[in-house]
Amino acid sequence: MQPATMTPEQARAAFRAGLRTPTAGYSSGWTQANLLTLPRADAYDFLLFAQRNPRSCPVLDVTEPGETAASIFAGDLRTDLPAYRIYRHGELVEERGEVTDLWRDDLVSFLIGCSFTFEAALLEAGVPVRHVEQGRNVPMYRTNRECRPAGALAGPLVVSMRPMPADQVATAVRVTSRYPAVHGAPVHIGSPAELGIRDLDAPDFGEPVSIRPGEVPVFWACGVTPQAAVMRSRPALAIGHAPGHMAVTDARDSDHLVP
Amino acid sequence: MQPATMTPEQARAAFRAGLRTPTAGYSSGWTQANLLTLPRADAYDFLLFAQRNPRSCPVLDVTEPGETAASIFAGDLRTDLPAYRIYRHGELVEERGEVTDLWRDDLVSFLIGCSFTFEAALLEAGVPVRHVEQGRNVPMYRTNRECRPAGALAGPLVVSMRPMPADQVATAVRVTSRYPAVHGAPVHIGSPAELGIRDLDAPDFGEPVSIRPGEVPVFWACGVTPQAAVMRSRPALAIGHAPGHMAVTDARDSDHLVP
Numbered sequence: 001m002q003p004a005t006m007t008p009e010q011a012r013a014a015f016r017a018g019l020r021t022p023t024a025g026y027s028s029g030w031t032q033a034n035l036l037t038l039p040r041a042d043a044y045d046f047l048l049f050a051q052r053n054p055r056s057c058p059v060l061d062v063t064e065p066g067e068t069a070a071s072i073f074a075g076d077l078r079t080d081l082p083a084y085r086i087y088r089h090g091e092l093v094e095e096r097g098e099v100t101d102l103w104r105d106d107l108v109s110f111l112i113g114c115s116f117t118f119e120a121a122l123l124e125a126g127v128p129v130r131h132v133e134q135g136r137n138v139p140m141y142r143t144n145r146e147c148r149p150a151g152a153l154a155g156p157l158v159v160s161m162r163p164m165p166a167d168q169v170a171t172a173v174r175v176t177s178r179y180p181a182v183h184g185a186p187v188h189i190g191s192p193a194e195l196g197i198r199d200l201d202a203p204d205f206g207e208p209v210s211i212r213p214g215e216v217p218v219f220w221a222c223g224v225t226p227q228a229a230v231m232r233s234r235p236a237l238a239i240g241h242a243p244g245h246m247a248v249t250d251a252r253d254s255d256h257l258v259p
Numbered sequence: 260m261q262p263a264t265m266t267p268e269q270a271r272a273a274f275r276a277g278l279r280t281p282t283a284g285y286s287s288g289w290t291q292a293n294l295l296t297l298p299r300a301d302a303y304d305f306l307l308f309a310q311r312n313p314r315s316c317p318v319l320d321v322t323e324p325g326e327t328a329a330s331i332f333a334g335d336l337r338t339d340l341p342a343y344r345i346y347r348h349g350e351l352v353e354e355r356g357e358v359t360d361l362w363r364d365d366l367v368s369f370l371i372g373c374s375f376t377f378e379a380a381l382l383e384a385g386v387p388v389r390h391v392e393q394g395r396n397v398p399m400y401r402t403n404r405e406c407r408p409a410g411a412l413a414g415p416l417v418v419s420m421r422p423m424p425a426d427q428v429a430t431a432v433r434v435t436s437r438y439p440a441v442h443g444a445p446v447h448i449g450s451p452a453e454l455g456i457r458d459l460d461a462p463d464f465g466e467p468v469s470i471r472p473g474e475v476p477v478f479w480a481c482g483v484t485p486q487a488a489v490m491r492s493r494p495a496l497a498i499g500h501a502p503g504h505m506a507v508t509d510a511r512d513s514d515h516l517v518p
Contacts, residue, residue: 032483044303051318059310066411071407148330151323180439 012080022244032246047149056225057112085241090234102157113182146198155229271339281503291505304410315484317372342501349493372441398462403455414488
């Protein structure tokens with residue numbers, strides 16, 4: 001069975017059985033999501049931060065406290081992602097394959113949109129996706145733009161970057177504008193210095209990619225933004241997916257397409 | 260000064276000075292919003308209900324606890340709407356012109372999108388808006404569709420209805436789809452019985468309008484939905500606008516338009 005042709009249920013069963021791998025390329029056409037699990041006491045500030053910063057933090061689903069499944073994720077949130085990161089008081093303390101023993105009745109899980117969803121549409125429209133071509137993680141940068149704070153949460157906008165020929169930028173805008181629930185249109189095109197980015201070859205997260213002569217860097221709001229803000233507020237416990245090791249959901253990519 | 264040409268600041272000053280009037284037609288081009296003010300303890304359930312039911316409950320802005328202004332509303336939320344309704348334990352106890360004496364440090368205010376915003380666009384596209392033609396309040400109906408519950412909040416979807424000639428329905432869909440932040444596309448077209456609506460001439464809220472031979476009733480999710488769910492959960496205190504007496508904000512209608 002190829003990763004791309006696995007159903008979400010099959011992919012989740014493989015991860016639950018112990019397979020530990022980045023999920024890029026798994027279950028083609030099915031939406032992958034960022035996971036963030038927090039105590040109920042910290043959940044309002046996070047949901048409000050998301051409401052105020054919808055481009056970087058598009059919430060796809062939220063569980064009731066203690067629930068281990070979500071309406072778009074019929075698996076078990078404690079075991080069915082390939083890898084988890086555990087934060088205590090804002091510090092990363094551990095990365096591992098399941099978090100069953102940490103689960104509590106007051107934990108709320110957020111599933112947050114991921115730009116993997118529109119990359120298939122970009123490729124279909126003939127727009128290159130360099131990190132996919134080069135088999136790397138997407139480059140991500142902290143910017144000099146502050147998010148709108150909410151309660152204890154504040155932090156800079158983090159962006160992902162995809163370079164492309166100048167004559168394809170308009171197509172990339174048009175295609176990704178139709179996916180507002182998974183970051184939508186670019187937030188910035190060209191001029192990295194304006195965002196406070198000094199060196200595109202030295203991303204703050206992920207890996208650098210090649211930028212060819214005449215290509216323009218195009219920047220999208222990134223799902224790392226909300227997690228960075230949450231960590232800065234130092235909640236007693238937070239559980240997230242390991243970067244690139246996403247939740248494979250039962251939502252279709254096409255569910256996020258607007259007319 | 261005509262109501263339509265007043266700036267939001269001028270309209271708010273007039274309401275603050277005691278003018279009590281429905282706001283339809285005021286400050287043309289500026290977004291009007293539903294107001295709901297709740298104790299912080301009840302705010303998470305409401306924000307989650309909104310996240311789960313975005314078509315009926317499009318949140319435009321949320322204040323920090325105790326704040327009397329919002330990022331899209333530079334006036335005073337306690338005095339600058341023409342009329343308020345006060346609910347205690349889910350019961351309407353009073354309607355009046357200002358609520359300064361009720362304000363507390365723990366009150367959070369939600370501004371929620373209103374379909375007034377797309378009616379100008381419908382008229383511009385040649386689609387009739389019958390309740391405007393007839394000088395009535397829009398007819399609204401409880402349906403047999405349940406919203407997705409959140410914590411203590413649950414209730415039926417409430418819809419507004421606009422009748423139109425069959426050959427203009429597609430235009431109405433196309434135009435309103437571009438305003439997802441203010442209820443967006445219709446949720447149902449024709450067949451009121453399918454929604455559990457027995458008699459279009461007997462709306463649950465607002466006033467009936469004429470439906471001409473060959474016209475089709477078109478239904479949109481309505482901002483009454485979240486308020487009905489909140490009242491059912493019986494919070495100790497809730498403050499809302501009086502129906503039709505909306506918050507005139509500093510956001511432009513065009514801010515809510517998607518490409």
